[in-house]
Amino acid sequence: MLQSFKCEACKSNNQPSVSNHKDNSHLPDCKDEISLNTIGVIKTMFLEKRAVPRQASEAARIISRIELNSRIFNNPEHSLEGLETFSHIWILYYFHRNQIHLKSKVAPPRLGGERVGVFSTRSPHRPCPIGLSLVQLDRIDNGTIYFYGTDMVDGTPVLDIKPYIPQYDVPRKIERQEFFSPREAPDGEENCESVKTASTSTSGNLVSNVTVPNWVTNCKYLSVTFNETAEQQLQELAVEKKSITEILRADPRSVYLRTKYGSQIYTFQLGENTVTCKFDDQNSIVNVLQVRKVVILGDIPVSDDE
Template sequence: MLENNVESLRNQLTIARNEINKLRQQVKNLSHVQRKDIDDLSKLLRDFRCEGCRQNEENTKNSNDAINQELNGCDQTTTTRFRPIGVIKTSFPEKRAVPRQSSIGARLKGVIELNAEVFTNPEHSLDGLDEFSHLWIIYHFHKNNSHPKAKVAPPRLGGERVGVFSTRSPHRPCPIGLSLVEIDKIEGSTIIFSGTDMVDGTPVLDIKPYIPFYDAPNVIESGRLSVGEPTVDFYNSRQEPDGEESELELNGAVALPNPPNFANHISPPPTAVKVPNWIVSGHRLSVLFNERAESQLHELQVRRQCIVDILEADPRSVYLRTKYGSQIFTFQLSEVTVTCKFDDKNSTVTVVQIRRTENVQDEST
């Protein structure tokens, strides 16, 4: 009797093992099918083009083919690749509320860290730069994923569109940014500067010293500043964002010295600086703090003026401003999140809360 029971159990165990082996084979087959489906989906996503993109690519291909035929097979390069020389560290982990011009973030510090792979001794490339007060930074809008448009809507025009090349918009066919910043200090292969209008982690393509003899027009006509005006403090005059510079800034720091008269030749009359009226006109918002926000400023040791600089220039997009009007608006500044309420009727914005941002990585750990 016992032997029969043992034999029965052995048979059941054999059947169970066979079933398990079948299940394992089925799982293996399903895994193979799943991997194949994932590969197919990945390929579809990589190759996906909207109808407009496909049409543009076809038009570009036809145009390039025609050009190549016309040039009898001459080698034409349609794409140029640049290798970043470094990266910019700022207080803005996201694009939201990033100042549209470096003057708006004049009190915000940034750091350029040069890549060690570019030069054997990257600090040697900065030798002599500390003799200059200001610096041009050329960089890549690496988080600008939208399609470039021939016409864009600058904030100051309230929805009206103009050609992209008549604005400072980041939505360009070649997403390259240019900012003028003030050099604070150079340490080894890093540059500490004032004037932040970049997202943290922005790749740097090049840096060049600011030279007023070549970079700043100095004769203004037709109701603008003229020769002999009082000296202008550079950063006190730089206040408006994204094609919204103040009149003094647009006139190119006019009080800077005249260019030298090289080889004793008489310099030709400089050309007057001219800008459209929609850039010169405009207003700034009044920034208020409620009692709680005032207390949180002190508690979190946040510089009040940094928040004021960002908000008085109205960091909202034209879409947000026209679609929703007065609204709650939040943005992250370094390790804090600022919440404010816009009042478009009275041209004010009130900061209602400043709190420490959750899940911020501590670089010291």
């Protein structure tokens, strides 16, 4: 069977079987492009890419939601049955605001302009602009999923949703005898208690075989302060102070802005409000100057003082 096997592309092109190829470079590409259907859309407070957190954990207090597409399922809420029993979920999505990036190297913000291979980073600028985020599930309301942890812009298309399972998703040290472990339960039949036990019993082995480069772990957070005007505006607008702190302490500026325009005034939109702050790069401080409500005049959003 293996010697006579042909993929669908080979069959349609009347190509010889795989085993008859002496050089795999002559094999036809079975499929260069893949068409995927989006299952829903993510609604967040970030209407623009500016100041969107680089990781979901950097904005753990900001709540967002996924609205499932009723064209995929007539009753989208049926596809979510059982998901409420998990605390965290993986979200796979499409960077719809980014063009396809065909450069093999990118410059992560933490490297200060130094370039590394794109596949050694989580940069959103990729040959296949697909994002992956681990978020905390808040609640499910019919066909809508509410979650904490946001690093997506508003309107991001969702490709898939998967539950986070520590038994499978947390790296652990592989012992030789593990290759002869008992049969795993089929998908969908895992026991919650066994998952908890596995995640607990292997906690001592989590760090032994997990490594990351120093530029990832050596992350310095900024000190975020608010002046009296901003403090008063936060109370008037009922804006959560800690959400703004989480965004700014990780320094959302690009390498270009940080190096060319150091210690500058920086503004970004957060939902219905505009936040204005000033960076002090020498002392690693960012001071929030004001928080204003955005007023829509026609098609042009402006702050309420303009």
